[in-house]
Amino acid sequence: MRDFPNHMKYDIVVVGAGITGLSSAYHLKKMDSSLKILVVDKAKTFSQGNTAKSAAAFRDFFTLRENQVMAQSSINFYKHLQNDMGVDLGMKFTGYLFLFDHDTDKEWVSRYPHSRIVDEDMSDLFNLNIDKDTQDVMKIGSIKSAVIDENAGIIEPDLLSGWYYNKLLEMGVEFKFNTMVRRLVLAPMESLNYPGEPFNWQKSEIKYAETDKGIIESDFYVLCTDVWTTSLLDPVGIDSHLRPKKRQIFQITSPGIQKLINKNIFNDSGVFPFTIFPTGVYMRPYPQASSFWTSLADELNRDFSFTENPEPEPDFYTYNIKPILDNYFPASEDSRITSSWAGYYSYNTIDFMPYIFNDINIIVVSGSTGGGIMKGDSIGRIVASRYDRKKTTTLYGGKKIVNTYNGKYRKTKIEDMVL
Ligand SMILES: Cc1cc2nc3c(=O)[nH]c(=O)nc-3n(C[C@H](O)[C@H](O)[C@H](O)COP(=O)(O)OP(=O)(O)OC[C@H]3O[C@@H](n4cnc5c(N)ncnc54)[C@H](O)[C@@H]3O)c2cc1C
Numbered sequence: 023m024r025d026f027p028n029h030m031k032y033d034i035v036v037v038g039a040g041i042t043g044l045s046s047a048y049h050l051k052k053m054d055s056s057l058k059i060l061v062v063d064k065a066k067t068f069s070q071g072n073t074a075k076s077a078a079a080f081r082d083f084f085t086l087r088e089n090q091v092m093a094q095s096s097i098n099f100y101k102h103l104q105n106d107m108g109v110d111l112g113m114k115f116t117g118y119l120f121l122f123d124h125d126t127d128k129e130w131v132s133r134y135p136h137s138r139i140v141d142e143d144m145s146d147l148f149n150l151n152i153d154k155d156t157q158d159v160m161k162i163g164s165i166k167s168a169v170i171d172e173n174a175g176i177i178e179p180d181l182l183s184g185w186y187y188n189k190l191l192e193m194g195v196e197f198k199f200n201t202m203v204r205r206l207v208l209a210p211m212e213s214l215n216y217p218g219e220p221f222n223w224q225k226s227e228i229k230y231a232e233t234d235k236g237i238i239e240s241d242f243y244v245l246c247t248d249v250w251t252t253s254l255l256d257p258v259g260i261d262s263h264l265r266p267k268k269r270q271i272f273q274i275t276s277p278g279i280q281k282l283i284n285k286n287i288f289n290d291s292g293v294f295p296f297t298i299f300p301t302g303v304y305m306r307p308y309p310q311a312s313s314f315w316t317s318l319a320d321e322l323n324r325d326f327s328f329t330e331n332p333e334p335e336p337d338f339y340t341y342n343i344k345p346i347l348d349n350y351f352p353a354s355e356d357s358r359i360t361s362s363w364a365g366y367y368s369y370n371t372i373d374f375m376p377y378i379f380n381d382i383n384i385i386v387v388s389g390s391t392g393g394g395i396m397k398g399d400s401i402g403r404i405v406a407s408r409y410d411r412k413k414t415t416t417l418y419g420g421k422k423i424v425n426t427y428n429g430k431y432r433k434t435k436i437e438d439m440v441l
Pocket of ligand 1: 037038039040041042043062063064065068069070071072073074075076077078079080201202203204246247248249250251254269270271317364365366367387390391392393394395396397
């Protein structure tokens, strides 16, 4: 096994150069510029994992205060970069439009700070009345109410990641791409050089990372490896607290979509709102190609298996997504799929809030549950604060979050708004 040329020991190695790895490295280095930080990724450049496969939408419509605060602070930070610092992140506040086939309780909506019940006429955009035969067969109903979250929209993950990446290069953080961490090697902190170490009575920690390009030594490791985290942590006996769920996106367009894509009756963003239909089918506007990205977070009947390169399933679109669009969204008539892909949510199946926890000389980021981009900046700040042994993190804008809420032994409620 060959060591890296000019073998160097780092203060921190961040494994994973997706949005959470980049943001973590950025906030660690910002906190202490003397730290020697290396970011390693098996891909050829940054953000090629699930960050690239996401719907890249953001919202602060979460039931849990911690999720709301993490998303709001990140959204405000990204907005600050774009509006005050002139960094183009492709961020557009299209709003998130929830269409319900039941009435909505005003009290319930008032819990979401930037949301309101819709009173605009939407009959030009959607088919609000579902015929009785369809209701009987599909058990879907007419639209009875709608809610819009105005602090929500779309962002370009490559532009956002690119901003962190360039900042990290300027700050002197090193990157090793095309470098696969195969194993984290546990060893006693004080070795007696006995075969079979570490023994249970020895204090142990991760001594080095074994990669396909050689050994990397560091005092501390931050794992931002999303659904791949389990393969690194299982061998050392640390629970990663995540389950992979396949998620697919289908890019569709039609003459009707091309006419509507730049129409927004709720604001002047110039882009159709991100729309969620009853049953959970959603449409994310992709105005660059006059298209929507459609998807559905299917739960039952979607197994937790994992493959390195998941494929989208055309039948999933045809039988699960298209019938919903056909019924509620006339503009999708004659639509065709122009592109499709699949990735994974790293699911925290207990309360649907990210895990950010310390164990020995590691911090693990896992279970981002479909929200790692919209909470990405806050996640990085929490990692830095945890490394600094702080109990609370001050997020962008000054709101505070108690670090144990994201840790292992937390007592939160359950997040209901998972899409
Ligand atoms: C279809 C879909 C839609 C989504 N929609 C949204 C959305 O609208 N909004 C939102 O906020 N989030 C969304 N998400 C979730 C979001 O994509 C993730 O939460 C986020 O990208 C996680 O970022 P990350 O940096 O932790 O992981 P990743 O971007 O997956 O990065 C992990 C990195 O670790 C590297 N890596 C893994 N193992 C190793 C190893 N052993 N050695 C070296 N490198 C390794 C990988 O190559 C990868 O680059 C969606 C996800 C999917 C799949």
